Amino acid sequence: MAGPRPVLIVEDDVALAGTLTDQLALDSEFEPVVVGRLAEAEALLDTPGAHFDLMLLDLTLPDGNGRDFCMRIRRGGFRMPIIMLTGSDGEADIVSGLDAGANDYISKPFRLAELLARIRVQLRVYDSSEDAIFQVGPYLFRPAAKQLLDPATSKRLRLTEKEAAILKFLYRAGGKPVPRQILLNEVWGYNSSVTTHTLETHIYRLRQKIEPNPAETRILVTETGGYRLELAAPSNETA
Numbered sequence: 001m002a003g004p005r006p007v008l009i010v011e012d013d014v015a016l017a018g019t020l021t022d023q024l025a026l027d028s029e030f031e032p033v034v035v036g037r038l039a040e041a042e043a044l045l046d047t048p049g050a051h052f053d054l055m056l057l058d059l060t061l062p063d064g065n066g067r068d069f070c071m072r073i074r075r076g077g078f079r080m081p082i083i084m085l086t087g088s089d090g091e092a093d094i095v096s097g098l099d100a101g102a103n104d105y106i107s108k109p110f111r112l113a114e115l116l117a118r119i120r121v122q123l124r125v126y127d128s129s130e131d132a133i134f135q136v137g138p139y140l141f142r143p144a145a146k147q148l149l150d151p152a153t154s155k156r157l158r159l160t161e162k163e164a165a166i167l168k169f170l171y172r173a174g175g176k177p178v179p180r181q182i183l184l185n186e187v188w189g190y191n192s193s194v195t196t197h198t199l200e201t202h203i204y205r206l207r208q209k210i211e212p213n214p215a216e217t218r219i220l221v222t223e224t225g226g227y228r229l230e231l232a233a234p235s236n237e238t239a
Contacts, residue, residue, distance in 0.1 A: 004031035005123060006135075008044065008052040010069075011085065012036040012062055016108075020056065023112050030119075038064045045078060048151050051135055052080055054123060059086035059097070067100045074101035079131035081122035083115075134171050137219035137230055139210065143168045148210065162187055163206045166199075170220070170229040177223035203227060 007030045011017040017034045024030040033052070035041050038061050044050055059066040070082055081103040097105045103122050106115055126132055130144040139148040139157070146164040148157040159167070165187045170178055180196045188194045207214045219230050 004028050005053040006031045006033065006051060007119070008032075008041060008055045009034045010036075010038065010041045010055065010061065010066065011058045013058070019112070020115075023116065024119075037062055038066070038069045041069070042073075045073065051133060051140060053126070054080055054119060055082045056119075057082055057084050057102070059084055067097055067102075070097070070102055071100040079129075081126050083118060083122065085110075134168075135231060136167060136171060137210065141167060141171070157209050159206075159209070160202075162202050163209075166202060166206060167229070170227060171231070173228065175228055175231050177226045177228040179226040183226065 007024055009017055009020050009024075009032055011020065011034065014036075017036070021032045021034055024032040033044070035044065041055075041057075045052075057066045057070060061069075066084060066086075070084065082101065083104045083106060084097045084102045085106060085108060086097070087108045103125075104118050106118060132143060134141045134143070136148065138152065139150055141148050143164050146159040146161065148159065149155070150157075166183065169183060169186050180199055184194065184196055184199045188198070203220065207217055207220055210219055211217055221228050221230055
């Protein structure tokens with residue numbers, strides 16, 4: 001299981017926002033961030049390095065319409081799944097919300113279990129899409145593009161197909177160690193001609209690309225019998 005998924009909740013109902021935050025934070029499956037106005041949401045999305053895997057977007061906010069906001073950020077290039085929350089369940093409203101770029105639409109009052117199920121469905125679809133972006137150390141990782149972006153420097157790192165596959169599988173382990181043989185089988189398949197030396201060679205080359213100091217690994221860490229990813233960005237230490 002991957003680490004907590006960052007979810008942006010744009011909802012001005014304080015009680016509902018609190019309930020959603022509590023439920024999403026259970027079991028550390030999600031990392032919710034709540035704002036009550038569209039301007040606050042826009043400011044967060046425009047923050048350098050900011051990243052959300054999914055957005056819960058109320059239809060009616062104090063400073064505007066969620067449908068118009070959805071359409072605007074889609075035009076701006078944001079591709080994360082968006083689930084619209086609304087008090088209306090009319091067919092015309094649902095269609096217009098989906099036409100604006102929303103991935104799903106759920107009417108209030110809703111059952112939290114149903115909302116969580118829909119969130120998980122949208123994330124599964126997103127993770128297998130060309131638009132998926134994951135946080136790996138200080139980088140934003142786009143598996144489909146085989147690319148890492150360092151938001152602090154705007155530097156882009158190109159990965160080979162196997163390097164991207166290694167990072168993607170380790171990411172899905174949620175920071176837990178993955179034995180070498182399992183990683184080898186997942187990336188290369190059950191091919192008897194491929195040995196753990198092949199994996200170790202790719203790990204070495206990957207570290208040369210992503211580690212600030214390859215001699216002191218802090219992102220792609222060796223564990224007993226395998227490897228794990230440090231999903232959070234390493235803290236800056238001063239001498």
